[in-house]
Amino acid sequence: MNEYIQRIIKLTEQKNPGETEFLQSVKEVLGSIEEVVAAHKEYEELSVLERMTEPERIITFRVPWVNDEGKVIVNRGYRVQFSSLIGPYKGGLRFHPSVNQSIMKFLGFEQIFKNALTGLPIGGAKGGSDFDPKGKSDNEVMRFCQSFMTELYRHIGQDVDVPAGDIGVGAREVGYLFGQYKRIKDAYEGGVLTGKDICYGGSLARKEATGYGLMYFMREMLNAHGHSLENKIVTISGSGNVAIYACEKAYAFGAKVVAMSDSNGCIYDENGIDIELIKQIKEVRRGRIKEYLEVHPHAKYMENTGEDSPVWTIKTDIALPCATQNELTLNSAKILKENGCIAVGEGANMPSTLEAMEYFINNGILLAPAKAANAGGVATSAIEMSQNSMRYYYTFEEVESKLEQIMINIFKSSYEAANRYNCPGNYVKGANIAAFRKLADAMLAQGIV
Ligand code: NDP
Ligand code: 2IT
Numbered sequence: 001m002n003e004y005i006q007r008i009i010k011l012t013e014q015k016n017p018g019e020t021e022f023l024q025s026v027k028e029v030l031g032s033i034e035e036v037v038a039a040h041k042e043y044e045e046l047s048v049l050e051r052m053t054e055p056e057r058i059i060t061f062r063v064p065w066v067n068d069e070g071k072v073i074v075n076r077g078y079r080v081q082f083s084s085l086i087g088p089y090k091g092g093l094r095f096h097p098s099v100n101q102s103i104m105k106f107l108g109f110e111q112i113f114k115n116a117l118t119g120l121p122i123g124g125a126k127g128g129s130d131f132d133p134k135g136k137s138d139n140e141v142m143r144f145c146q147s148f149m150t151e152l153y154r155h156i157g158q159d160v161d162v163p164a165g166d167i168g169v170g171a172r173e174v175g176y177l178f179g180q181y182k183r184i185k186d187a188y189e190g191g192v193l194t195g196k197d198i199c200y201g202g203s204l205a206r207k208e209a210t211g212y213g214l215m216y217f218m219r220e221m222l223n224a225h226g227h228s229l230e231n232k233i234v235t236i237s238g239s240g241n242v243a244i245y246a247c248e249k250a251y252a253f254g255a256k257v258v259a260m261s262d263s264n265g266c267i268y269d270e271n272g273i274d275i276e277l278i279k280q281i282k283e284v285r286r287g288r289i290k291e292y293l294e295v296h297p298h299a300k301y302m303e304n305t306g307e308d309s310p311v312w313t314i315k316t317d318i319a320l321p322c323a324t325q326n327e328l329t330l331n332s333a334k335i336l337k338e339n340g341c342i343a344v345g346e347g348a349n350m351p352s353t354l355e356a357m358e359y360f361i362n363n364g365i366l367l368a369p370a371k372a373a374n375a376g377g378v379a380t381s382a383i384e385m386s387q388n389s390m391r392y393y394y395t396f397e398e399v400e401s402k403l404e405q406i407m408i409n410i411f412k413s414s415y416e417a418a419n420r421y422n423c424p425g426n427y428v429k430g431a432n433i434a435a436f437r438k439l440a441d442a443m444l445a446q447g448i449v
Contacts, residue, residue: 001031001034004049005030005034005049009027012026016102019102019105021103021105021350024106024326024350024354026109029109029432029436030049032436033429033433036433046444052443055082055108056082057080059079059081059152060076061078062074062077063077063131064147065147068137068140075131077152078099078126078127078128079125079156080101081108082108082112082123082124085439085446086116086123087123088158089162090111090115090161091107091125091163092127093129093169094169095128095132095168095169095173097130098130099130110124111124111126112439113432113435114372115378116434117371117372117413118378118382118406119410121382122162122382127163128168131148134286145173145177146176150180152177153181158189158191158388162194164195165241167240171196174196175196175197190391194206194382195207195384202384203393204393204396205396205399205403206377206384207241207245208245209379209399211244211347212376214246215250215252219253220408221343221345221368224415229255229318230255231254231256232254232255232317232318233255233317234257234258234317234318234320235311235314235318235320237260237266237312237323237328238261238321238322240323248275250318258273258314259311259314260278261311262288263304265302266301266309266311267292267293267299268300274295308331312328312335313332315339318342319341319343321348323348325348325350325351326350326351327351328351328353330359333360337359337363344366346367346368346369351370366427369428369432372411372430372431375410376403410431413431413434414434416430417430418430
């Protein structure tokens with residue numbers, strides 16, 4: 001491996017001890033860009049990699065709130081403002097008990113590259129809290145969100161940093177956060193948050209954008225290799241925002257989705273997943289995926305037992321991990337291959353372990369990497385910001401056609417970079433190189449900052 005890259009990986013390990021997810025994401029990117037770094041000596045001379053792996057700012061804060069029993073609960077809030085090179089900090093908020101600094105930093109780091117690939121003016125950030133919205137009343141979620149925003153508001157703004165949703169943060173949470181921001185600032189600054197409800201400044205098609213975008217990328221990738229989605233069997237992990245709309249679009253492209261999951265287990269329906277029922281269970285009732293069997297008793301339910309999710313043991317042509325990081329292990333990758341899987345599309349962020357990614361690439365399974373394949377969500381967030389600035393709305397069709405074109409462009413730039421750097425079909429390298437080159441150019445143009 002290139003000596004400069006080796007040195008930076010070691011330095012990152014020393015400076016961020018125990019941050020396994022952050023180190024994993026840095027290794028994936030740096031491991032992809034050797035040829036580019038070797039060809040540009042100025043990157044080393046001007047410490048481009050040292051700067052790119054160090055967040056511009058990390059904010060952590062206390063979030064006290066009162067639950068329905070009157071007990072005071074204290075959570076920890078985060079915002080990692082990783083890079084403002086090409087636009088205001090931009091990226092989601094995650095509310096999940098597993099949230100820690102390493103997870104926030106890996107997500108923020110990934111976001112810089114993803115956002116660069118969209119071709120839109122957005123920097124990279126991520127935030128969130130170890131708050132668990134599961135089982136909380138609407139009032140508890142509101143009080144938590146209000147307390148969270150009472151600290152966060154001083155660090156964000158429509159030209160500074162624009163949060164959105166992620167795991168555990170959807171339109172309900174964004175609404176409570178926006179209401180509190182507006183109250184504190186005493187001004188309507190629509191573009192300060194994205195993923196807003198349509199009735200007060202949100203964009204049509206933002207809710208659908210990540211899942212739909214994933215399927216547009218998948219369509220392009222399959223077409224480039226002589227395949228299509230028509231009549232393909234698809235399995236999806238997760239049953240949240242990304243998974244639901246990936247499923248909907250997979251059907252629209254003529255595929256059949258036979259499995260979905262949540263953090264407890266997965267359902268298999270050989271007749272094809274009833275997506276309207278999944279929406280009822282997960283979006284409306286906030287229930288468990290197991291409830292699917294109450295309406296469709298012929299379906300099968302498999303409970304999660306160990307590290308490997310049972311969803312990847314189901315025979316499929318196309319696997320779409322849309323739940324969380326490191327949910328697809330080497331062991332699962334091998335089972336997918338044995339069962340004839342031809343392509344994997346990462347709707348979640350960093351869902352495949354490094355070993356699983358390597359296995360897919362070395363064993364002829366097409367891999368649509370997260371930074372490229374799930375960029376449709378943040379791209380549509382940027383379209384929401386531009387509508388808020390214009391004080392104007394696009395129709396659903398207008399937004400979706402912009403999203404489609406952006407996903408086609410992201411595929412093209414990943415494809416071209418992969419060919420140019422002698423790794424045709426390796427879209428992990430292609431996407432990382434395309435994004436890195438843009439960011440490195442912006443860094444050099446702006447001087448030592
Ligand atoms: P949601 O909260 O809407 O849904 C998350 C889904 O994943 C749920 O089904 C949840 O199950 C499952 N899940 C979460 N954590 C785990 C876990 N530790 N183990 C197993 N299953 C889990 O989130 P999103 O759909 O928005 O996000 C899913 C992924 O997509 C994340 O990786 C996110 O970073 C990424 N992403 C999201 C974008 C967006 O626009 N929302 C954009 C780009 C990427 P349960 O219901 O049991 O909690
Ligand atoms: O991971 C992601 O890209 C998101 N959660 C969406 C971020 C955004 O700002 O829309």
